[in-house]
Structures are given as C-alpha cells and as structure tokens.
Amino acid sequence: MTAVAFRDTTAIVGIAQTEFSKHLVPTETELAARVIVDACADAGIDPSEINALCSYTMEATEEVEIARNVGAGDITYFSQIGYGGGAGCGVVGQAAMAVATGQAEVAVAWRSRKRGSGPRPWSNTSTQLAVPGQWTRPHGMLRPADEIAALTRRYMHQFGATRDHLANIAVAVRGHANRNPAAMMFEKQMTHEDYLAARWISEPLCLFDNCLETDGALACVIVSADRARDCPHPPAYVHAFAQGLPAQHQTMVNFFNEDPLLGPAWACARRLWANAEFGPADVDVAQIYDAFTPLILLSLEGYGFCERGEAAGFTENGNLEWGKGSLPVNTSGGGLSEAYVHGFNLITEGVKQIRGSSTAQVEGAETCLVTGGEGVPTSALLLRR
C-alpha cells in the first residue's frame, strides 16, 4: 500500500476527553478506561469491537489492562511510539495504518496522564545523569524549558525574533482557551502586557511560554472510511500521516549537527506533504504542538507556512488568531492554555474543527494539520472533511 493509496481510507469517528484539572482523583487507568468507552460511545461502536490499541511509550496504562477494563475481545494490533510529545500523531497514524492494512477494524488511540498531580519529571535526579544527561544536567540545564530556552535564544539571534513574537503566540492561544469552557485557562484572560510581566522560567522563556501541568485523558476511535460513513458524526478522514526523525538528531539537546534549528518538523513535513494531495496553503486551521511557544515558530517554518526565519513575522497582526488571522492555531487553547496531555487534545480539537463543533470553529474548515512536538522525533496528521 502506497501513501497515496492510504489517503482518506480511514477516519477518526469517535473522540472523548475527561475533565482537565491540576488534580483528578481517579487513577490513570480509570481515566483511560472511561475515556475510551466514551470515545466508543461517541463513535456508536461497542467497546467489545476494539481490536487495535495504540499509545505512547510514556503511557503508563498498558494494553492488557485497558483491554481487561473496557471489555475488548481479541486485540490483533498494538503498538507504542516513543519520544513523549512527538508521538501523538504517530499513535493515531499507526492505528490508521493498522485499519487500512486490514490488521484491525476498530482502533483506539489514547493518552492518560496525571502530570498535574505527579512530581515534575525533571525533579527525579536518579534518572537525570545517564546518557545524554551527563553532558547537560551537571551544568544546570535541568529541564526541558532550559533546553528549549537555549534553542530559542539562538533562533532570536539568528532571525531577529523577539519576546513580542512569543507573546503573539501565547496571547492568541489564550484567546482561544477563553472561548473553550473545558480549557484550564477558560476564565483567565491574558494581554500582551501580562505576558511581558510574567516571571521568568528560563530566559528567554517566561511562565507563559510554558505549557500547563494537567491531569486528564483523551481517546479517539479510528475505523475504515466505509464504516465511518455509518457513524453518528461527520468523519475526520486521515488524509495523510508522517513521522520524522532527521539525520544526526539528538532529542531535546539537538546541538550536535550542522543546523540545530532544522529539527524534526522539517523531516516530518517533507514526508507529509509528499503523501498529501494538498499543501500548506490549503490548510484551514492548525493544531501545532506547544509545550513551549517557540516550538510553534519552528513548526510554522518546518511545515512550510512561511519561509525559514519568517515565522516571527507570521505571528504578527493576530495572524494565528481565530476570526482574524490567516492560520488559526490551537483553537482549543492547546497545551499552553487548554491542557497539556502530550498533545492529544490537539488531535481531538482537529477532529472537532473537521466536524464543525469547535468552540473556536473556523467556518467551513475542510482541512486541519495536527503536529507532534518539535525538538523530539515527531509526527503529523492531515485531517480532512
């Protein structure tokens, strides 16, 4: 099966999410099981029909436990994808491939994470120092924010971007969250001045350049395009899918190749657009992985929405804002202002845009790009109506 033959042969037909909060009482397993059953209900499919299960290597709820909880029958395809927030679209894409190739009929992808309640991952010193931590951690480059801060400083130096451009991103995404009652930041307005006044986390990144800490779970159900037409909601067809791990890449500390600013997004995008029958100019709305605001700058360039070095300018005049700009980005509030569940809420928001049910609905949206994390081996999906 070629990538061309894969186009639009599968669709996301069910989505569900839990509440998003700093602290939820149920276990990750309970949250996962509930949300998978809810996604099946949304699809009009009984959970006993699930026969493919796909998630992240960082997902703590295992296939065996999920299948036992939701009452699945024989699971004939299961896979996990690595690299944290880079995985999400790959998880859905591989589930779609399993369906497209006949390995399964009803695939579920999910992520359940109590990141809000748990300890901060970087505070676990026992896991800090093996490869590659020995090269960075002793010097105080301790957190993902510190690693991305260094990349951001270089980007600013090389291309003339400023904190105002990062603010453009944070404010645009917050505005979308303010329309979304499910978003953790629904009631919290933020102005450009609020952004500039925020405390530092790792210069040049301030608090509002960083994603939220969230407890929550999300799931989606993928079936063949034929079956999708019988489901209750308009299908979000998986038009194209790609993963990207570029030459000589080093995860998060990509300092060991000729041009660290040409990250995984570029490799992923080359495959994605080769697989698709349309291009960046035809994308109506985008959900771009935003653990940190500068990842959106890098991704806008990598996925071809603007030329290299021009992403800062691309954020100006509300260009990423719903109802205003040429490319509304992260219309649910994304990881910065809705919830940070390793980017899975970007996938479900992409589906909502295609269904026409987003709280920041782009009128007549036919196509949506969803991306995984830049800075780590990544993945992307093109959804279409």
Next chain:
Amino acid sequence: MANAAAFSGGSVTNLGPSVEGFLTPASDEESQPFWDGTELGQLRVQACAACGRLRLPPRPMCPHCRSTQREWRAVSGRGTVWSYAVPHPPLLPAYAELAPYNVIVVELAEAADIRMVGNLVTGPEGPINEIDPATIVIGEPVEVVFGRLHRADGSSVALPRWVRAGS
C-alpha cells in the same frame, strides 16, 4: 590516546562548597574516556579512527564511514558561544540557590557540529551565577577550564567549564 599531548590544560581546581548538591555526571562505557580526560585537564572528543571525523556524544559507530574503530583526541578547548539560557526556579535546590545563572552552548573550534553545554565562569572555581547574563554575547570566544565537583560518597569528578578567551 591519539594527540593527547596536543592540549596541556593541566590544572583541575576544586569547586567551592556552594555547589554541594549539584548533579554529577554518570559516565557510561562509551563516555568514560571523556571523563578520564577531564581528570587530566584535557577536553577530549571521540574520533573515528578510520576517517578521522570527530563526534560527540560518543557512540560505537561512525555515521560517515560506519567504522567502529574509535579513539579519543584532546582538542584545543577553544570555542564560541552558540547560545545560552538563564534558568530561574523552580529548580533542584542546589541550582535554585544560585539562580539565575547562565548555561551556555559552546561550538568547538575543531568541529562546528559539536556544541557542548557548560557554564560561563570567571575561573575554574567560579560560581555559575557570577557573570551577568546580560553581558553574554552569542559568538564570543571562550576557553575551557576544569573544576572539581565532589559527590556525597567522597568521590569527585572534574567538570569542563568555560571562561572568556584571554581572561
């Protein structure tokens, strides 16, 4: 050890007590020669023994010629600041105490695709928060020095650090 004599940095100074609680590197099979080098006051990088290309972090195979013959070479310890970050809390306690401090990324003179993470300090034992981050300039030349970090169990490790060239 090829070219070990090419650099004679020499001295390794003790870091002061203020750095108690810092994370110290855990070496592995591949990286041990790097940390053996810092003990001698040498900055070493791995090199392919077949085609000569330098690489870091170390790994078994050369991605250019696929040889697994490898060696370590002392380099000049000169480089330029490629970028930097200035962390603020929340951080691990020992680092939070000194925050804000600088973390720089240094492009080595011998290989533009090898960029080492470190701190810009005024001398081998200088604290990581001594230099005003506002004075750090991308592209400015730096030189390696070595400071000693003590572990709770009494062992220690020599850490590469960076001073402004000619300082």
